[in-house]
Amino acid sequence: MKKSVLLILLFCTSLFTNAQNKINWLSFEDAIELNKKSPKPILIDVYTDWCGYCKKMDLETYSNKVIIDYINNNFYAIKLDGEGKEDITYKGYTFKLKGEGRSKYHELSAALMNGKLSYPTTIFMNEKEQMLQQIPGYLSTKHFEKILAFFNTKAYIDTDWPEFEKNFKSNIK
Numbered sequence: 275m276k277k278s279v280l281l282i283l284l285f286c287t288s289l290f291t292n293a294q295n296k297i298n299w300l301s302f303e304d305a306i307e308l309n310k311k312s313p314k315p316i317l318i319d320v321y322t323d324w325c326g327y328c329k330k331m332d333l334e335t336y337s338n339k340v341i342i343d344y345i346n347n348n349f350y351a352i353k354l355d356g357e358g359k360e361d362i363t364y365k366g367y368t369f370k371l372k373g374e375g376r377s378k379y380h381e382l383s384a385a386l387m388n389g390k391l392s393y394p395t396t397i398f399m400n401e402k403e404q405m406l407q408q409i410p411g412y413l414s415t416k417h418f419e420k421i422l423a424f425f426n427t428k429a430y431i432d433t434d435w436p437e438f439e440k441n442f443k444s445n446i447k
Contacts (some may be wrong), residue, residue, distance in 0.1 A: 294313050297330040297336055298346050302382065305350035306403065313401035315425055320401040322356045327412040338415045340445045341422070348426045356383040356393055378431045398425045406430065416446055 276439050300308070305316055319336070321328035335341060356375050358380045362430045369382035379391055392410040396418075400406055406425060413421065420442050424430055429438045 295342065297342050297351050299351050299353040302354060302364065304412050305352045306364065309350055309403065315401055315406075316352065316399040316403065317345060317422075318352040318354050318386065318397040318399070320354045320356050320387065320393060320395045320397060322327070322393045328394040331394050331412055335413055335415045335418050338446065339419060341415060344419065344422050344426070348422070354380070354383055354386075356380055356391060356395075358383075362365050366382060396421070416444060419444055419446055 279430075299319075302318075310317060319328075319331075321332075357371065357378050359371050362380075362382050364382065369380060369385065371378060371380050372384075373379055384391060384403070387395055387408055390408075390410070394412065395408055395410045396413060397408050398406040398421075407430075409421065420439055423442060424435065424438050
């Protein structure tokens with residue numbers, strides 16, 4: 275009996291620990307639905323399977339404990355495949371995969387990036403689902419931490435980036 279209870283406790287602790295060591299990525303539709311019930315900013319990581327810098331960002335930036343905790347506590351995080359095959363319905367329109375071969379793209383990723391397809395691209399929306407910024411390219415852990423704080427604290431409303439960056443105190447060692 276004691277062994278069974280101990281095994282259950284270890285299993286539950288393992289599940290909790292693993293959940294805290296990864297970003298809680300959501301589908302686009304799930305994040306929008308959750309945002310309707312409990313609004314908060316939205317972060318969208320637009321990637322492709324063939325993108326080397328997307329993989330590097332997953333391995334280095336998105337695996338950092340400070341980044342994981344910050345995103346999980348303050349954002350709805352979406353992982354959006356820029357060449358995904360699944361239809362996504364948003365604001366009454368169904369976005370689909372377009373093109374063939376190497377020139378395929380998902381309409382939603384193209385719409386979010388204003389047609390400038392670049393991977394990875396990190397997109398920030400406010401809790402009202404209004405576009406704040408698209409940031410193309412690989413983002414290092416320390417730089418990304420600043421960007422997350424800039425949008426989460428709404429500093430973008432009344433502080434310019436150089437001033438914010440100059441006064442930012444990092445939690446990454």
